[in-house]
Amino acid sequence: MKIGIKFKLIAFTASLLLTVILFLSILVLNGIKSYQNKEVEAALFKQKDMFEQYFSERSSSSNNNSTDNSIQLARGSIFNKPWLRNIPASVYNTKGELLSGFKTDGKLNENKDKESMIQYAIDGKVSYVKVNDVIYFYSPIKYKNNIVAILELEYSVKENSLFYNNIKKMFLITGCFALALGIVLGIFYFLTLTRDIYKMKNSVENIQKGNFDKIEQIDRKDELGELSKGLIFMSDTIEKNIEELKIERDTLSVAVDKLEKMDKQQKEFISNVTHEFKTPITTIKAYADLIEIYNKDLDLIEEGTSNISEECDRLTAMVDSVLNLSALEKYDFEIHKNEVNLKEILDQICSRMMGKIKKNNLTLECDIEDIITTTDEENLRHIVINLIDNAIKYNKPNGSIHISCHRNEDKIILTVEDTGIGIAEDALDKIFEPFYRVESHRSRETGGAGLGLALVKKLVEKQRGTIKVASKLKEGSKFSIEFSI
Numbered sequence: 001m002k003i004g005i006k007f008k009l010i011a012f013t014a015s016l017l018l019t020v021i022l023f024l025s026i027l028v029l030n031g032i033k034s035y036q037n038k039e040v041e042a043a044l045f046k047q048k049d050m051f052e053q054y055f056s057e058r059s060s061s062s063n064n065n066s067t068d069n070s071i072q073l074a075r076g077s078i079f080n081k082p083w084l085r086n087i088p089a090s091v092y093n094t095k096g097e098l099l100s101g102f103k104t105d106g107k108l109n110e111n112k113d114k115e116s117m118i119q120y121a122i123d124g125k126v127s128y129v130k131v132n133d134v135i136y137f138y139s140p141i142k143y144k145n146n147i148v149a150i151l152e153l154e155y156s157v158k159e160n161s162l163f164y165n166n167i168k169k170m171f172l173i174t175g176c177f178a179l180a181l182g183i184v185l186g187i188f189y190f191l192t193l194t195r196d197i198y199k200m201k202n203s204v205e206n207i208q209k210g211n212f213d214k215i216e217q218i219d220r221k222d223e224l225g226e227l228s229k230g231l232i233f234m235s236d237t238i239e240k241n242i243e244e245l246k247i248e249r250d251t252l253s254v255a256v257d258k259l260e261k262m263d264k265q266q267k268e269f270i271s272n273v274t275h276e277f278k279t280p281i282t283t284i285k286a287y288a289d290l291i292e293i294y295n296k297d298l299d300l301i302e303e304g305t306s307n308i309s310e311e312c313d314r315l316t317a318m319v320d321s322v323l324n325l326s327a328l329e330k331y332d333f334e335i336h337k338n339e340v341n342l343k344e345i346l347d348q349i350c351s352r353m354m355g356k357i358k359k360n361n362l363t364l365e366c367d368i369e370d371i372i373t374t375t376d377e378e379n380l381r382h383i384v385i386n387l388i389d390n391a392i393k394y395n396k397p398n399g400s401i402h403i404s405c406h407r408n409e410d411k412i413i414l415t416v417e418d419t420g421i422g423i424a425e426d427a428l429d430k431i432f433e434p435f436y437r438v439e440s441h442r443s444r445e446t447g448g449a450g451l452g453l454a455l456v457k458k459l460v461e462k463q464r465g466t467i468k469v470a471s472k473l474k475e476g477s478k479f480s481i482e483f484s485i
């Protein structure tokens, strides 16, 4: 069974109080008893000495020195002096026979050892005994060094006993009272003390459970108060450390996720590169083999060389894109920003692409604000050309392309919109991934390997911009880029 600290402290205080009270009572009562004994002894001896002196005086004034005379004197001495009668006394001869005596209380001699004690006195020794609050005292009375009689005194110690018993009773009552008061005060004091200790115990349990908001501060100016402050400090530190650990764990898990994603992307990228490169190489190899076999067939040679040249161009474009993309991925390229006139650059790009637009029976509308800003011109050209190129490739016959560029508060918004085939909703967030094509056969026909938009996104992000696409199938698509100024 577990005994609580509250009970232990109260029990300890009670036993301490009890020990002190007992010790003090025994000490005081023993002191009183020994004082009373000494006082009684002194009174008895004084009485005996006075009797002896009076007896000697009477004997020396009498000329008759016979034993009988001494006995008569002894018998008479006891009545002659009133101061000798304070204490009931009797005189015996040396044979132990009673000569005379007087009693003030009329009590019977209750001393059973009387005879042996008289005999003891006859032998010259003093003795006394206490029987029922009366001290029986026996002493030889000497005259000229001879024992001539035996004096018996009956000294009542009733008052002494009464006094002693009263003191004892008082000690008992005050002792019990002090003990009860001590226990009550102890309970009150230890209750507040243990209440604070229990509070701290709960605080420790709350720290163990991680309930840091349930820690209570104890308002004390002693060691317990300091301990409580220490506990709060400790709990705050633990809480802070746990928070920091959680943040670190989250950051680590984000980093691990990112690494895993990057690893997956890299593997996909490599497998896509291998796949995309194989197609033109296979075509080139096939035409090369055919030309070797039918080296006299001029039509085949013409068609073959034209196809080989086309596939080589496609391969070169692909190699360029892949290299650009992986370079952008790997190295933190410096951005070469210059102050440029956006309208001038966009107009220039539009006029250069006009031939291709017309060739595809498309029309171009431009709504470009005159904006001077600082940007990486090369990057910007690459982005816009790619987007216009896609707007041409994925447009419908007689469709149109709309280019706009405006300034809105602290942003420049550039859009390239077409009236083309549009993009399915589920493909919208994938078109920026490398090698992704919505309709791979159509894309391949138009010469794309699915790297253009991936490159555009990287270039936009390098300039701390964002790119978004909104599209509706068979109605057209709108690519919007935002750069903050």
Ligand code: ADP
Pocket: 390, 391, 393, 394, 395, 418, 420, 421, 422, 423, 431, 436, 437, 438, 439, 443, 447, 448, 449, 450, 451, 452, 453, 454, 477
């Ligand atoms: P690609 O070289 O194949 O054109 P992109 O990265 O430029 O590669 O585009 C990825 C895919 O997104 C394309 O294959 C095409 O299916 C789709 N796409 C891009 N631009 C448009 C557009 N303006 N309209 C419709 N589809 C588009």
